[in-house]
Amino acid sequence: MGIRVTVWxxxxxxxxxxxxxxxxxxGIHGAIADFLGKDPEITVRTATxxxxxxxxxxxxxxxxxxxxxxxxxxxxxxxxxxxEKVCTKVLKGMGFIALHSAHFxxxxxxxxxxxxxxxxxxxxxxxxxxxxxxxxPIADGIGPYIELEHEEMYGERFDxxxxxxxxxxxxxxxxxxxxxxxxxxxxxxxxxxxxPGHETFPIYYNEQIQRVITNAVKWSKPxxxxxxxxxxxxxxxxxx
Ligand code: ZN
Numbered sequence: 001m002g003i004r005v006t007v008w009x010x011x012x013x014x015x016x017x018x019x020x021x022x023x024x025x026x027g028i029h030g031a032i033a034d035f036l037g038k039d040p041e042i043t044v045r046t047a048t049x050x051x052x053x054x055x056x057x058x059x060x061x062x063x064x065x066x067x068x069x070x071x072x073x074x075x076x077x078x079x080x081x082x083x084e085k086v087c088t089k090v091l092k093g094m095g096f097i098a099l100h101s102a103h104f105x106x107x108x109x110x111x112x113x114x115x116x117x118x119x120x121x122x123x124x125x126x127x128x129x130x131x132x133x134x135x136x137p138i139a140d141g142i143g144p145y146i147e148l149e150h151e152e153m154y155g156e157r158f159d160x161x162x163x164x165x166x167x168x169x170x171x172x173x174x175x176x177x178x179x180x181x182x183x184x185x186x187x188x189x190x191x192x193x194x195x196p197g198h199e200t201f202p203i204y205y206n207e208q209i210q211r212v213i214t215n216a217v218k219w220s221k222p223x224x225x226x227x228x229x230x231x232x233x234x235x236x237x238x239x240x
Pocket of ligand 1: 101199
């Protein structure tokens with residue numbers, strides 16, 4: 001069965017902007033599912049905002065080890081009860097990978113507990129993503145850096161809690177820097193935020209980016225699931 005991945009995408013830019021649908025004819029979720037699906041350890045499905053329950057029914061969530069999230073223009077349309085279900089699932093062990101503008105998704109903000117604001121501009125500048133933890137499993141096979149010809153600038157300060165592990169720092173031609181690859185543990189779940197992926201650039205076809213996301217899936221897969229979130233009163237193991 002392998003690692004069961006669900007790739008969730010808002011899937012709006014691809015429908016409303018020709019330049020985005022030209023880059024991602026099957027949607028951003030389709031492009032990500034395509035490369036993940038080639039890995040023999042991974043089985044992948046997709047879900048999108050406009051499907052019933054945003055494609056995240058109990059059946060889907062119960063069969064998801066790692067949820068990948070891309071959203072931008074319609075964060076506010078994501079139902080709060082579904083956000084609640086996703087966050088609970090993360091606390092129980094599900095991996096969660098927030099891509100690019102998912103920094104402002106309800107799920108990521110809720111998991112961070114901070115505003116998750118940042119500074120940005122979109123002027124087609126280049127980015128160099130430096131690996132700062134070369135022996136981290138998410139950086140496996142990447143080398144010292146990833147060079148992206150064009151990316152939207154996301155700059156500090158990024159209002160997140162101090163990451164448990166920082167794997168990438170992005171440097172932009174315009175002079176800004178950003179914590180571009182951040183790991184967090186929330187309950188039993190592992191969370192990875194990865195900054196590249198603006199919809200008008202073919203970022204998810206870059207083989208190094210694909211490798212990072214694939215590595216992140218393997219890193220964030222649950223090793224143990226918590227059955228129930230509870231705080232039980234217990235008896236002592238020894239005689240008191
Ligand atoms: Zn963007």
